[in-house]
Amino acid sequence: MTIEVNNESDVEVDEKALSDLARFVLDQQRIHPAAELAVMLVDTGAMEQLHVQWMDEPGPTDVLSFPMDELRPTPDDEDPVPGLLGDVVLCPQVAATQARAAGHSTEDELHLLTTHGILHLLGYDHAEPEEEKTMFGLQKQLLSDWRDAWQGRS
Numbered sequence: 001m002t003i004e005v006n007n008e009s010d011v012e013v014d015e016k017a018l019s020d021l022a023r024f025v026l027d028q029q030r031i032h033p034a035a036e037l038a039v040m041l042v043d044t045g046a047m048e049q050l051h052v053q054w055m056d057e058p059g060p061t062d063v064l065s066f067p068m069d070e071l072r073p074t075p076d077d078e079d080p081v082p083g084l085l086g087d088v089v090l091c092p093q094v095a096a097t098q099a100r101a102a103g104h105s106t107e108d109e110l111h112l113l114t115t116h117g118i119l120h121l122l123g124y125d126h127a128e129p130e131e132e133k134t135m136f137g138l139q140k141q142l143l144s145d146w147r148d149a150w151q152g153r154s
Contacts (some may be wrong), residue, residue, distance in 0.1 A: 001026060001027075001031070001032075001033050001034070001035055001037070002034075002035075002036040002037070002038075003019045003022045003023055003026075003036075003037045003038075003039065004037070004038045005016055005018050005019050005022075005038075005039045005040075005041075005077070006038065006039070006041070007041040008040060008041060008042050008043070008046065009041045009042055009043045009091070009092050009093070010043060011036065011041070011085040011092035011093065011096070011106075012105065012109065013092060013107075017107070017111070017150075018039055018110065018111075019039070019110055019114065020150070021114055021146055021150075022037055022039060022088075022114060022118060024142070024145075024146045024149065025114075025115055025118050025119075025142050026085070026118065027144070028142055028145070029073040029074070029093075029122055030073060030074035030075075030080050031071055031073070031074065031085065031122075032071070032074075032080035032081055032082040032083070032148050033080075033082075034082035035071060035080075035082060035083055035084070035085050036083075036084050036085060036128035037085040037087075037088070037118070037121070038054070038086075038087045038088070039087075039088045039089075039090065039114060039117075040087060040089045040090070041087070041089075041090045041091070041092055042089055042090070042091055043091070043093065044060040044091060044093045044094065045060075046091075047060035047061060047094065048060040048108075049065065049087065049136070050064055050089060054066075054122055054140070060085055060091050060093070060094050061091065061094065062090070062091055062094045062095055062098060062113050063089065063090050063091070063113040063114075063116055063117045064088075064117070064119045065086065065087070065088050065089075065118075065120035065121050066084070066087040066088075066121075067085070067086040067120070067121045067123075068084035068085060068086040068087075069083035069084045069085070069086075070123065071083050071084075071085050071121070071122065072122055072123050073102070073122055073123075082084075084090045085118075085121050085122075086121045088114060088117030088118060088121065089117075090110060090113050090114065090117070092106065092110065093096055095110050095113055096109070107137070111143060111145075111146075112143060115139050115142055115143055115146075116139055119135055119138065119139055124138065128136045
């Protein structure tokens, strides 16, 4: 699995942790080992431009997802297919503001946003209440499982 993390923001970020988290989420969703994912971190100006261009909404946002080959989680009885998953774009400055409001670290917020963005690439959404319940429940479970696995490495 190819996971490229590119930090174009002025914020220091644990890129290895983001890459490891992305790999964990993709493995848990049974995405083909040859799949490709890019995670970009950008400043508020760049994120605002993307937000206006692609969502027609003003101001910077926390995360945007740009799917490519529309890969989906693979059921246990099927073989995964290779392809380009797409791009997840994060804004650490917006994440830091949200983290303070939520009472946790910026790192935890970036982990949540990375997971959230990947789930969007995999076709999950939260526009409807039932979709939100499914997506946010999976997001919470994946983050919890990853934190358990991550702490087990120490």
